[in-house]
Amino acid sequence: MGNNDNLLELKNVIVHYETQDGVVEAVNNVSFSLKKGESLGMVGETGAGKTTIALTIMGLLPKPPAHVIRGEIRFKGENLFDKSVKQMRAIRGNDISMIFQDPMTALNPVLTVGDQIAEVVRLHNKMTKAEALDKAKEMLKTVGIPEERVSDYPHQFSGGMKQRVVIAIALACNPELLIADEPTTALDVTIQAQVLQSIKELKEKMGTSLIFITHDFGIVANICEKCAVIYAGEIIEMGTVEQVFRHPSHPYTIGLFESIPKLDGDEERLKPIPGLMSDPMDLPQYCSFYDRCMRRCDSCKNGEPAVVDLGDGHIVKCKLFESNGNAEGGQE
Amino acid sequence: MEDYILRTENLRTYFSVPAGYLHAVDNVSIKIKRGTTLGVVGESGCGKSTLGRTVLHLTPVTGGKVWYNDRDISKLKKREIHELRREMQMIFQDPYSSLNPRMDITALIGEPMDIYHLHSNKKEREEHVKELMDLVGLAPRFARSYPHELDGGRRQRIGIARALSLDPSFIVCDEPVSALDVSIQAQILNILMDIQEQKKLTYMFITHDLSVVRHISDEICVMYLGRIVEQCEAKELFRTPLHPYTQALLAAIPSPDLDKKGELQIIKGEVTSPVNPPKCCRFASRCPFAAEKCHNEEPSLRDVGDSHLCACFKVQGEI
Amino acid sequence: MSKIVTPAIERQMKINKRRPVGYIASPFKEAWRRLARNKTAVAGLIVIAIFIIVAIIAPWITKYDPTAQDYSCTLQPPSAEHIFGTDNYGRDIFSRIVYGARVSLPIGLLCAICSLVTGGVIGIVAAYFGGLFEDIIMRLCDIIQAIPPMLLAIAVLAALGNGIDKMIIANTIALIPLYARISRAAIYTVKENDYIEAGRAIGAGNLRLMFKHMLPNALGPIIVTTTFGVAGCILVVSSLSYLGLGITAPTPEWGSMLSNAREFLTSAPYYIIIPGVMIMITVFAINLFGDGLRDALDPRLK
Numbered sequence: 001m002g003n004n005d006n007l008l009e010l011k012n013v014i015v016h017y018e019t020q021d022g023v024v025e026a027v028n029n030v031s032f033s034l035k036k037g038e039s040l041g042m043v044g045e046t047g048a049g050k051t052t053i054a055l056t057i058m059g060l061l062p063k064p065p066a067h068v069i070r071g072e073i074r075f076k077g078e079n080l081f082d083k084s085v086k087q088m089r090a091i092r093g094n095d096i097s098m099i100f101q102d103p104m105t106a107l108n109p110v111l112t113v114g115d116q117i118a119e120v121v122r123l124h125n126k127m128t129k130a131e132a133l134d135k136a137k138e139m140l141k142t143v144g145i146p147e148e149r150v151s152d153y154p155h156q157f158s159g160g161m162k163q164r165v166v167i168a169i170a171l172a173c174n175p176e177l178l179i180a181d182e183p184t185t186a187l188d189v190t191i192q193a194q195v196l197q198s199i200k201e202l203k204e205k206m207g208t209s210l211i212f213i214t215h216d217f218g219i220v221a222n223i224c225e226k227c228a229v230i231y232a233g234e235i236i237e238m239g240t241v242e243q244v245f246r247h248p249s250h251p252y253t254i255g256l257f258e259s260i261p262k263l264d265g266d267e268e269r270l271k272p273i274p275g276l277m278s279d280p281m282d283l284p285q286y287c288s289f290y291d292r293c294m295r296r297c298d299s300c301k302n303g304e305p306a307v308v309d310l311g312d313g314h315i316v317k318c319k320l321f322e323s324n325g326n327a328e329g330g331q332e
Numbered sequence: 333m334e335d336y337i338l339r340t341e342n343l344r345t346y347f348s349v350p351a352g353y354l355h356a357v358d359n360v361s362i363k364i365k366r367g368t369t370l371g372v373v374g375e376s377g378c379g380k381s382t383l384g385r386t387v388l389h390l391t392p393v394t395g396g397k398v399w400y401n402d403r404d405i406s407k408l409k410k411r412e413i414h415e416l417r418r419e420m421q422m423i424f425q426d427p428y429s430s431l432n433p434r435m436d437i438t439a440l441i442g443e444p445m446d447i448y449h450l451h452s453n454k455k456e457r458e459e460h461v462k463e464l465m466d467l468v469g470l471a472p473r474f475a476r477s478y479p480h481e482l483d484g485g486r487r488q489r490i491g492i493a494r495a496l497s498l499d500p501s502f503i504v505c506d507e508p509v510s511a512l513d514v515s516i517q518a519q520i521l522n523i524l525m526d527i528q529e530q531k532k533l534t535y536m537f538i539t540h541d542l543s544v545v546r547h548i549s550d551e552i553c554v555m556y557l558g559r560i561v562e563q564c565e566a567k568e569l570f571r572t573p574l575h576p577y578t579q580a581l582l583a584a585i586p587s588p589d590l591d592k593k594g595e596l597q598i599i600k601g602e603v604t605s606p607v608n609p610p611k612c613c614r615f616a617s618r619c620p621f622a623a624e625k626c627h628n629e630e631p632s633l634r635d636v637g638d639s640h641l642c643a644c645f646k647v648q649g650e651i
Numbered sequence: 652m653s654k655i656v657t658p659a660i661e662r663q664m665k666i667n668k669r670r671p672v673g674y675i676a677s678p679f680k681e682a683w684r685r686l687a688r689n690k691t692a693v694a695g696l697i698v699i700a701i702f703i704i705v706a707i708i709a710p711w712i713t714k715y716d717p718t719a720q721d722y723s724c725t726l727q728p729p730s731a732e733h734i735f736g737t738d739n740y741g742r743d744i745f746s747r748i749v750y751g752a753r754v755s756l757p758i759g760l761l762c763a764i765c766s767l768v769t770g771g772v773i774g775i776v777a778a779y780f781g782g783l784f785e786d787i788i789m790r791l792c793d794i795i796q797a798i799p800p801m802l803l804a805i806a807v808l809a810a811l812g813n814g815i816d817k818m819i820i821a822n823t824i825a826l827i828p829l830y831a832r833i834s835r836a837a838i839y840t841v842k843e844n845d846y847i848e849a850g851r852a853i854g855a856g857n858l859r860l861m862f863k864h865m866l867p868n869a870l871g872p873i874i875v876t877t878t879f880g881v882a883g884c885i886l887v888v889s890s891l892s893y894l895g896l897g898i899t900a901p902t903p904e905w906g907s908m909l910s911n912a913r914e915f916l917t918s919a920p921y922y923i924i925i926p927g928v929m930i931m932i933t934v935f936a937i938n939l940f941g942d943g944l945r946d947a948l949d950p951r952l953k
Contacts, residue, residue, distance in 0.1 A: 013445030018659040045513040046484070069657055158602045188375035188540065193584035193598050213511060245590050260519035260588060261547040263570060269525070270547065272518030276483055388851060415852035424852075430845035434867040444853040494853065 006074070008057070008177055009033040009210050013071030015049075015056055018064065022281040026052040026066075028233040034226075036176070037212035039203060040219030041241070043256075045231030045277060050213045053230075057211075058098050059088040075177070094124040097170035101182040103163035107154040113140070113165045114150035117172050139168040139173035143198050160191035162312050164198060171202060178203070179211045184219070184258045188223045196223055217260065221245060230279055239314030249316045251295045287319065295320060314321075335532045336399075336501055337366040338387065343396035343406075345379070345386045351610040356382040356462065358520035358558035359396070361633070364502075364551075369528070369535040371549030371566065373542055373581070377603055379558040381425075384504040388420050389413045418448060422493040427487035431479040438475050440490055444497045464493040468523055485516035491599070492523065496531075504536045509544060509625065521548060528581045542585060546570055554578050557606050560633055566642040574642045575651040577615045613645070623651040685947040692943020698936035708754035713745035719748040726919045736921050738911065743921065747903040748929055754904045756933070758815065759885035762822040767877050769823065770830025777831065778838035778922035779861050789835070792828035800825035808896050816918045818897040822884050833876045842867070862938060871948040878941030882934040889930050905930050 001165055015027035027047045034040055044050050055061050057073055073080040075096065083091065092098075100106050108116060117139055118132035127135070137147040143164040148174060153163060162194065163183060170178060180199065184192040200223050203210050220227050221241060228238040230249065237250040239312045248254045255273040275292040293300070300319045308321040345357040364370045365494050371382045374393040385391040387398055389408065397622055398406045405416060424430035441461045442591055444450075449455040462472060468489040488508060505524065509517040525548060528535060537543050545552055546566055553563035554575065562575040573579045583597030601618040613619070616626040625645055633643040645651045686692055705712065715733075729736045735744035742836035777785040795803070800822075807821035841847070842865065850864045889906025891897040898904040905926040912923035 015658065016657060018657075023657070023659045045515065067659075129478060160602055189542075189584045189601075190375065190580060190599055193586075196586065197598055204538065216586065217588035221588050221590055222586040242590065242683075245588065256514060257588065259515045261518070261521070261543040263543050263546060263582070263587065265586065269522055270518035272522060273515040274519075276516075388852060390848060414854050417852070422849075422852040424849050426845055430849045432846045432850070432864050432868070439654055443850075443855070447854050447856075447859070491849075494849075498853070 006033040007036045007038075007076060008085075009074040009301050010053075010057070011072050011074070013053070013056060013073060014069040015052055015061065016067050016069055018067060023265050024280045024281050026233050026280060027056065028283070030071075030233070030235055032228060032235060032238060033308050034177070034209050034211065036209055037203075038226060039212060039224045040226045040228060041224035042211060042213045042230055043215060043217060044219055044251075047277060047280065049228040049233035049280070050230050051181055052233075054098060054181050054211065054213055057177075057179065058092060059083070059098060060092075060098075071302050090124070093120050093175070094173045095175055096177045096179065097173070097182065098179040099163075099166050099183045102186055103159060103166050103183075104186070106166050107162060109154055112151045112153055113157070116165070116277075117169050122168050135172065136168075139172050140165070141170045142171070142202065144194075144298050147167045160194055162186055163187060167195070167198060167202070171206065171208070174206060175208060177209045177211070178261060179213070182215070183211045185214070186318040199223065217245070217257065229256070232280060232283060234288065234317060235315075236289065236318070237308075237316045241311075243310075243312065243314040245315070249310060249314075249321065250289075250318050251293045251320075252289050255292075255294070287317075334363075335366045337401060338361045338362075338536070339399040340387065341399075343386060343398060344394045345382050345391055346394045349607055354607045355379075355438045356606065357386060358609075360555075360558075360560055362553060362560070362563075364534055364536060366501075366534055367528075367532050369537050369548055369549040370535060371536045371545035371552040372555060373545050373552060375540060375554035375581075375603060376642070377557075377606060378555040379606070380540075380555050381506055381554070383494075384422070384506050384536055384538050388422055388504055389416070390422070396432075414418045418498045419500050419505070420502045421498065421500040423491050423495050423503060423505045423591060424510045425490075427479075427491050428511065431487060431490060433478065433480055434565050436476050436478050437465070437470070439492055440479070440535055441493045441497055444494060448498060450498070458496070463506065464497055467496065467527065468493045469519075481637045483516075484512050485519060488512060488520050489523070491521075492527070496527065497533075500533070502534045502536070504538065506538045507540065508537075508543065511538065517544070524548065541579060542570075547601070557603065559614060559643065560641075561615065561644070562640075562642045563633065564638075567651060568638070572640075574640065574647045575618050575638065576621055576646070583596055587589050613643075621646050625651050682947045686943055689943040689946060692947070693940030695936040695941075695943065698932060699940060702752055702756060702933060705749055706756055707909065709746075709749045709753060713743070713746040715746045715748050717742060717762045718901045719747040720736070721744075726915060726922070728887070728919070729921055734912040735925050738908075738922055739915060739919075744908075744925055747908060748905070748925060751905045751908065751926070751929075754815070754898065754902060755885055755888060755906070755930075756821075758819060758888050759881045760768065762819050762884035762888070763877050763880040765819065765823040765829050766826035767873070769787065770827040771834045771873060773827065774834030774836075774868060775838050775861055776830035778835040778842060779857065779865070785835075788831070792831050793892045796832075797875075800887060801890060804891060804892070805896060812897055813897060815898060815902075818888060818891065821891075822887055823895075825887070826880060826884070829880070830873075830876065834869065834873050835916050837872045838863040840864050843870045871945065872949065875941050875945040878937055878944060882941070885933060885937075887932065 011031050013027055013030045017024040017026055030053060035136060042053070046306045048309060056068065078255050107113070114133055114136045114222035118129065121127060121132045121135045128162050133150065137150050140150060141147050145161060145164055157165060187195060197217065202208070212220065215257065224241055225246045226239070227241050228235045229244070229252065231252050237244060248257055252314050258271040259273055261270060273292050278284065278291060280286050286303060287305050290296050290300050305319045306322055307315050307317050309315050310321065341361050343357055343361070344359060346356040355477040360383060362370065374380045382391060386393055396406065400420065402414070408416065435463055438461050441464055442457055445457055445460060448632045451460065460495055465472065465475065469491050470486060470493065474482065474486065479490065483484060491614065508524070509520050510521060527533065537545060537548055549566045551564065552566050552569045553560045554577065555561070556577050560577050562569065567580065568610065569638045580597065580599040585590055599618050599620070604614070604617055611630055611633050612628055616622045619626065631643045631645050632643050634648055636642050636647055642648070672743050679779040681728055694903050716779055718743065723741065724737055725739050727737040733745065735748060737743055773788060777788040803825045804821040807824055808817055811817040811820065847860060850860050888897060889909065892906030893910040895910060898907050908926040909923060915922050
């Protein structure tokens with residue numbers, strides 16, 4: 001795999017939050033890469049470290065308490081950790097954009113939506129105000145909002161419309177990478193379907209790469225090509241959506257699939273994963289899923305599991321696969 | 333004759349707002365059989381939470397009637413409401429905000445017992461709290477912990493134990509798992525179902541999540557802008573959804589099953605305002621099948637066969 | 652690959668070794684820990700503690716009776732004999748300052764507590780019931796607040812006559828609207844919380860909802876206002892005494908000392924400077940402490 005195809009590449013990134021109460025090991029040795037136009041769904045529970053990974057890529061970690069302990073993030077071949085504050089500012093919004101979870105608070109209530117889109121455009125391009133406003137109208141049209149509404153204020157929009165305005169702002173400068181952090185969690189299902197559709201269409205039209213953070217496997221199945229499952233700050237399983245959804249291998253991934261109530265099927269009781277995620281302030285020296293795992297064995301307590309490739313880039317971090325590399329689940 | 337623990341007839345809850353009246357719950361008639369679960373589904377602002385609160389007298393009734401064990405409880409005195417609370421309890425949506433942060437678990441679970449003077453001595457009370465913690469699966473070592481020290485799942489267990497402490501027979505569950513992660517959500521749903529069986533409880537389960545409601549309910553009603561648009565037995569609703577809104581709702585859920593994935597079905601528009609709603613089908617402006625009649629008249633909820641109730645002119649064969 | 656151990660983790664591991672497993676700090680300990688980290692707040696607290704101790708052990712650390720007059724040595728500048736000098740009646744200023752703390756500090760505290768309790772209850776009840784009742788109460792508060800507190804206190808003292816008890820009443824009345832307003836605002840921030848409705852759902856009555864569920868959660872801003880209130884009261888009492896109202900001679904009180912020293916501003920400047928500086932230090936220390944307390948009680952400022 002040539003390095004040059006990769007738009008984004010994370011290598012062994014470790015991020016800690018050093019608080020008064022202790023050290024939160026938020027991101028532990030995360031490595032993945034994303035090609036141009038590819039979309040990656042990051043799935044995990046609350047506190048798994050998904051948002052921290054996104055903020056690390058954006059260079060928006062609150063420092064202190066956050067510290068990047070190790071690793072590198074290569075964007076178009078250049079290490080983002082080497083960039084100055086000013087260079088990062090030029091990259092953010094222009095090359096990499098992010099959409100946050102809550103559309104209600106992401107917009108400034110005293111500026112019109114047109115001004116807010118135009119502001120981003122003018123920050124990164126030499127343009128007159130009028131040109132920028134034209135661009136804003138164009139962007140609103142692309143996300144499915146009539147351009148007449150360019151001079152409306154955020155409170156005049158409903159929740160789904162606001163999230164679309166946020167998407168318009170994020171995409172105004174044709175970024176090469178869009179990071180969406182649970183952009184539809186605060187929305188109703190019918191509205192969520194509309195917003196997901198917009199994101200999907202825009203991604204295809206503009207060729208943007210996408211990292212979609214969510215806790216909903218259904219969304220990943222619908223709009224992503226690759227899927228990474230995050231647990232306690234680590235990627236414990238990653239592969240194409242086909243690989244992960246058809247052959248979930250890590251006991252945690254399997255457990256997650258089983259605990260989702262199905263819309264069909266006749267199960268009387270759900271099969272929850274017992275216990276809770278381990279405290280990120282006190283992670284064990286061995287597999288962090290050990291305490292909740294149904295298939296654990298004694299060898300699991302001997303150090304961290306290695307990352308095993310099950311074939312065609314379907315990787316899993318579990319002792320069960322360590323010894324017999326490609327034996328289990330390897331044949332597609 | 334069926335044994336209904338709770339019935340409402342044309343129940344209305346309106347709120348006065350500057351622009352007029354917000355019709356949060358509008359002519360809702362439901363019946364819940366003893367020992368079963370009625371699921372109430374709908375999107376935000378459809379009045380599902382208000383319905384639950386009105387039934388429990390947390391929000392005043394504007395009009396219509398509520399019967400609990402065949403006793404009219406829509407017009408009660410303060411004293412009578414207080415007595416009724418022992419039998420009708422509520423589990424709240426957000427376990428992060430519905431527990432007083434200054435009280436520890438024992439105090440939280442024990443508080444209802446103090447209010448109703450259930451126990452004459454401390455030891456009895458302590459035993460009762462322990463028993464409840466055990467029932468909802470909270471380890472005894474958390475007895476002196478505060479809510480902020482616990483995760484969402486444990487907090488929701490406190491909420492359940494609190495609701496159970498007065499040994500009620502009817503519980504309104506207002507989105508009890510919406511704030512939780514899937515793996516924890518499954519734990520809590522199982523607990524709720526186990527306890528229901530053990531204590532012969534009746535639930536009114538309010539949620540926006542169709543897959544959750546399907547799992548736990550015996551009967552489901554779908555609400556849209558304060559009205560019930562469809563009501564029937566749980567499996568039947570998923571097998572043959574009749575109302576265009578129910579169909580749209582089901583089609584909008586992204587499925588994790590790769591074989592069923594396909595384009596998400598999208599219905600246009602957003603929920604219209606519940607303030608002074610017009611006299612017509614409330615879904616008409618978003619409905620792909622809307623005919624002229626839908627914009628002029630309001631369909632009523634009618635049995636369209638096999639006790640499957642639906643409020644749609646198209647389904648009722650009138651257009 | 653094993654886990655990365657950073658210096659911060661090593662430090663934490665040492666702390667974890669000292670603490671028993673499952674260690675959970677109570678909210679009070681947590682607040683205390685945050686307060687202890689705030690250096691200016693601790694400095695304020697130490698100064699206040701010293702003043703209180705000095706006031707308690709006054710008879711043992713003073714050589715002279717604060718009211719004993721000695722015409723053989725009037726208006727003496729500070730010396731080994733009288734470290735703060737003497738006043739125009741030959742009384743030892745150090746003794747008067749020390750005994751004065753026994754008057755000024757309790758009056759400040761008492762005024763603040765009285766107005767806190769009455770004002771607080773009024774504010775909570777108004778916020779809880781709302782409606783016309785709240786409107787009437789708050790408009791009454793507006794009227795009282797429109798009068799400067801000094802003027803109001805003077806008016807009350809003029810009507811009731813002089814004396815420490817009347818002084819406290821006057822101050823309390825002047826401060827009630829402030830506390831009513833603060834506690835009303837504080838209750839408003841917690842009133843809409845789900846746990847209040849949850850309390851209602853388990854059948855809790857009005858009193859329980861107000862004082863068990865709302866008040867403890869709204870306490871932060873109220874406590875802070877109280878510390879500032881103590882400082883404010885000391886100032887008002889001193890100012891009133893300076894005007895010759897409230898505390899009557901020969902009771903030693905910092906404000907009345909200032910007032911007496913006016914005539915000797917040029918001939919004996921230390922006489923006016925010393926009580927002035929004492930008032931300043933006390934108010935400053937209490938304000939610092941109040942500031943730190945506010946931060947310590949806010950868990951978001953971790």
